[in-house]
Amino acid sequence: MAEQHYDAIVVGSGISGGWAAKELTEKGLKVLMLERGRNIEHIKDYVNATKEAWEHPHRGGRTQQMIQDYPVLKRDYPLNETNLDYWCSDKDSPYTETKRFDWFRGYHVGGRSLMWGRQSYRWSDLDFEANAKDGIAIDWPVRYNEIAPWYDYVEKFAGISGNRDGIAVLPDGQFLPPMDLTCVEKDVAARLKEVYKGTRHLIIGRTANITVPHEGRPGCQFRNKCWLGCPFGGYFSTQSSTLPAAMATGNLTLRPWSIVTEIKYDKDKKRATGVVVLDAETNKTIEYKAKIIFLNASTLNSTWVLMNSATDVWEGGLGSSSDALGKYLMDHHLGNRAAGIMEGYEDKYTFGRRANGFYIPRYRNVGDDKRDYLRGYGYQGGGHRAGWGHEVAEASIGGAYKDALSEPGDHWNVNMMGFGEMLPDATNKVTLDKTKKDKWGLNVLNIDCELKENEIKMRKDILIDAQEMLEKAGVKNVKASEGDGTPGRGIHEMGTARMGHDPKTSVLNKNNQIWDAPNVFVTDGSFMTSAACVNPSLTYMAFTARAAEFAVNELKKGNL
Amino acid sequence: MMTRREALSRVALIMGGTVLGAEAFLSGCTTGVTGLQFSKDDIAFLNEVAETILPATNTPGAKEAKVGQFMQVMVTDCYDEKNQGIFMQGIKSLQEHAKTKMNKSFMEASAPERHDLLVALDAEAANYQKNKKKEDPKHYFTMMKELTLTGFFTSEVGATKALRYVAVPGRYEGSIPYKKGDKAWATT
Numbered sequence: 001m002a003e004q005h006y007d008a009i010v011v012g013s014g015i016s017g018g019w020a021a022k023e024l025t026e027k028g029l030k031v032l033m034l035e036r037g038r039n040i041e042h043i044k045d046y047v048n049a050t051k052e053a054w055e056h057p058h059r060g061g062r063t064q065q066m067i068q069d070y071p072v073l074k075r076d077y078p079l080n081e082t083n084l085d086y087w088c089s090d091k092d093s094p095y096t097e098t099k100r101f102d103w104f105r106g107y108h109v110g111g112r113s114l115m116w117g118r119q120s121y122r123w124s125d126l127d128f129e130a131n132a133k134d135g136i137a138i139d140w141p142v143r144y145n146e147i148a149p150w151y152d153y154v155e156k157f158a159g160i161s162g163n164r165d166g167i168a169v170l171p172d173g174q175f176l177p178p179m180d181l182t183c184v185e186k187d188v189a190a191r192l193k194e195v196y197k198g199t200r201h202l203i204i205g206r207t208a209n210i211t212v213p214h215e216g217r218p219g220c221q222f223r224n225k226c227w228l229g230c231p232f233g234g235y236f237s238t239q240s241s242t243l244p245a246a247m248a249t250g251n252l253t254l255r256p257w258s259i260v261t262e263i264k265y266d267k268d269k270k271r272a273t274g275v276v277v278l279d280a281e282t283n284k285t286i287e288y289k290a291k292i293i294f295l296n297a298s299t300l301n302s303t304w305v306l307m308n309s310a311t312d313v314w315e316g317g318l319g320s321s322s323d324a325l326g327k328y329l330m331d332h333h334l335g336n337r338a339a340g341i342m343e344g345y346e347d348k349y350t351f352g353r354r355a356n357g358f359y360i361p362r363y364r365n366v367g368d369d370k371r372d373y374l375r376g377y378g379y380q381g382g383g384h385r386a387g388w389g390h391e392v393a394e395a396s397i398g399g400a401y402k403d404a405l406s407e408p409g410d411h412w413n414v415n416m417m418g419f420g421e422m423l424p425d426a427t428n429k430v431t432l433d434k435t436k437k438d439k440w441g442l443n444v445l446n447i448d449c450e451l452k453e454n455e456i457k458m459r460k461d462i463l464i465d466a467q468e469m470l471e472k473a474g475v476k477n478v479k480a481s482e483g484d485g486t487p488g489r490g491i492h493e494m495g496t497a498r499m500g501h502d503p504k505t506s507v508l509n510k511n512n513q514i515w516d517a518p519n520v521f522v523t524d525g526s527f528m529t530s531a532a533c534v535n536p537s538l539t540y541m542a543f544t545a546r547a548a549e550f551a552v553n554e555l556k557k558g559n560l
Numbered sequence: 561m562m563t564r565r566e567a568l569s570r571v572a573l574i575m576g577g578t579v580l581g582a583e584a585f586l587s588g589c590t591t592g593v594t595g596l597q598f599s600k601d602d603i604a605f606l607n608e609v610a611e612t613i614l615p616a617t618n619t620p621g622a623k624e625a626k627v628g629q630f631m632q633v634m635v636t637d638c639y640d641e642k643n644q645g646i647f648m649q650g651i652k653s654l655q656e657h658a659k660t661k662m663n664k665s666f667m668e669a670s671a672p673e674r675h676d677l678l679v680a681l682d683a684e685a686a687n688y689q690k691n692k693k694k695e696d697p698k699h700y701f702t703m704m705k706e707l708t709l710t711g712f713f714t715s716e717v718g719a720t721k722a723l724r725y726v727a728v729p730g731r732y733e734g735s736i737p738y739k740k741g742d743k744a745w746a747t748t
Contacts, residue, residue: 050727052747053714059630063637180734222729224747347739352732353747388713388723388744396682398675399617405709406619406722408744 014111017296018238023548037107046229098448102488121534141510150542162206184383224353299525332490335483338466339415340475381416418462494528630711650700719746
């Protein structure tokens with residue numbers, strides 16, 4: 001009979017759950033990590049990792065059958081032949097939308113840490129202080145100086161390559177050597193620096209790809225196939241990094257096919273006692289007990305678990321006493337972009353395939369800059385030589401055409417797209433939809449979320465600035481285009497179980513503990529009290545490691 | 561390249577340069593035409609059309625890369641019903657067009673004759689594409705040409721013989737010398 005009692009249970013094995021498992025096991029706890037989906041073993045199960053286009057029946061594209069089978073995933077790039085099995089089935093796991101929300105999920109060991117974009121940026125106090133300064137939502141109960149040592153800690157283990165750029169709003173980190181900018185990107189960077197007198201910076205992206213061997217992983221080979229799983233451990237994922245570390249302690253039990261349906265709560269002790277698991281393969285129910293629980297099921301799923309828990313005490317679920325549970329859902333809004341061409345670099349090319357781009361950190365509403373909206377945005381982009389398939393002026397059919405197409409184009413393509421911050425708004429929320437069930441007969445979530453006035457105003461600037469910056473940098477034929485900013489498409493769901501100073505207005509305290517259940521820690525994106533404009537996963541890692549240390553200390557003191 | 565969001569060109573076809581035929585791959589409509597049939601002659605014909613567009617030079621051409629078979633797979637599995645209809649009708653249209661212009665079938669015509677026919681047809685299609693409304697259907701020859709280019713340059717033959725293919729680069733350099741005649745890298 002399998003073990004039923006553990007020191008700690010970690011719900012979810014994604015980018016934050018893997019960290020919880022590593023930290024807790026390394027501190028000597030016996031940990032059960034529960035993952036709702038299948039196991040995907042590092043390297044062994046990366047079945048398409050070395051395949052090229054011609055090894056896929058449709059060269060990596062999407063078929064009509066796939067479009068039918070994935071009514072949500074089809075809405076954006078994730079639906080594709082090369083890593084289809086890494087994306088959750090929309091039909092098995094539906095949700096309802098009061099307003100359209102594109103929710104793309106990874107339900108397997110590693111979660112979306114297998115497929116993530118890997119961009120890793122720190123927050124600064126510009127972000128932590130924003131709500132308080134703007135009078136929006138509630139104040140963060142922490143500041144940068146408390147989180148900085150944890151950014152150091154997680155960066156050192158994960159392996160983040162980047163350059164120490166000395167930009168106040170984007171604090172430097174513990175970096176491995178940065179990847180190269182291309183010659184065109186360097187020139188654009190220099191021109192932007194000159195034109196905007198040092199107030200705007202174009203830097204190499206800070207990415208969780210390792211540019212030198214690190215923690216026993218050989219390193220990024222610049223194949224740009226990250227999201228298929230990397231046989232070289234070239235980027236941070238649960239599989240490449242935190243799971244091996246946790247396994248090495250001998251303290252981890254990993255149980256796939258384990259859907260946590262509720263956290264069991266003792267209302268007299270005011271403590272969680274364990275979880276109920278629905279086995280996704282056998283449909284049997286199993287209970288596990290633990291002293292502490294880390295809830296890392298991913299933002300919306302953690303909130304879903306809470307809504308299904310302790311409903312005999314609180315109708316809205318565990319953590320609902322503040323009325324904040326389910327509310328203040330945020331994402332980053334994307335899509336608005338500009339592109340053009342750069343001429344004069346016909347004698348240059350690049351070598352290798354860089355799984356990273358350039359980054360322009362936020363400059364709006366920074367210092368003296370004041371716009372007619374709050375917060376700001378950054379840009380991610382690239383400047384690369386046109387590959388095969390460019391237009392050929394002199395021929396359109398035949399041998400000369402083919403030979404011309406086989407060479408790179410003369411011009412370089414430069415493009416960039418904005419990542420904008422969404423304000424926390426109480427009307428952007430998730431609720432349990434009891435009229436619809438998933439494959440396992442469980443209630444689904446209803447998502448009711450939209451961009452509001454602040455975001456809409458910001459998006460105009462994103463477009464105008466992108467056009468202006470490229471033009472001022474000497475890029476020709478610049479075209480700005482509006483893209484789809486529908487929430488969810490950032491794949492950075494945040495909020496719905498926010499942390500705060502006051503149990504009346506927040507679900508969690510400054511240590512990620514649920515006010516109503518201090519032995520439950522929520523450290524995935526659901527704890528986020530505001531969104532900033534930078535990719536959030538690094539911040540989840542830092543808060544997770546910090547909360548794990550706190551949790552174990554509290555356990556030792558007998559407080560939990 | 562490869563910002564996180566450049567995945568349209570990356571994902572659809574894992575290739576460099578411009579995205580070709582992306583709309584065909586991303587249209588979200590109903591299932592394909594049942595009973596969509598490509599005969600052996602259709603495939604042979606499409607191979608010859610493709611070979612005319614991208615013939616063997618000192619590097620292989622589209623026929624060696626089996627672009628005809630590629631077109632069958634893509635049209636059958638990835639095109640929506642509407643575009644399948646246009647493509648299949650397009651095969652007939654092109655064959656009729658050849659008979660009208662050359663007084664012989666495309667398959668009977670010589671390579672230079674086929675070349676001239678398709679140069680003119682390509683210009684016609686390009687003009688149509690330029691002037692059409694966004695909701696108007698794509699010209700069948702534009703479909704064939706896009707499938708030819710994608711089919712060839714993402715094939716093993718095309719990628720490894722017409723382009724330069726490096727499976728594991730091992731490093732990244734943002735600026736290296738390039739001289740005219742150097743082939744493009746095969747994959748992004």
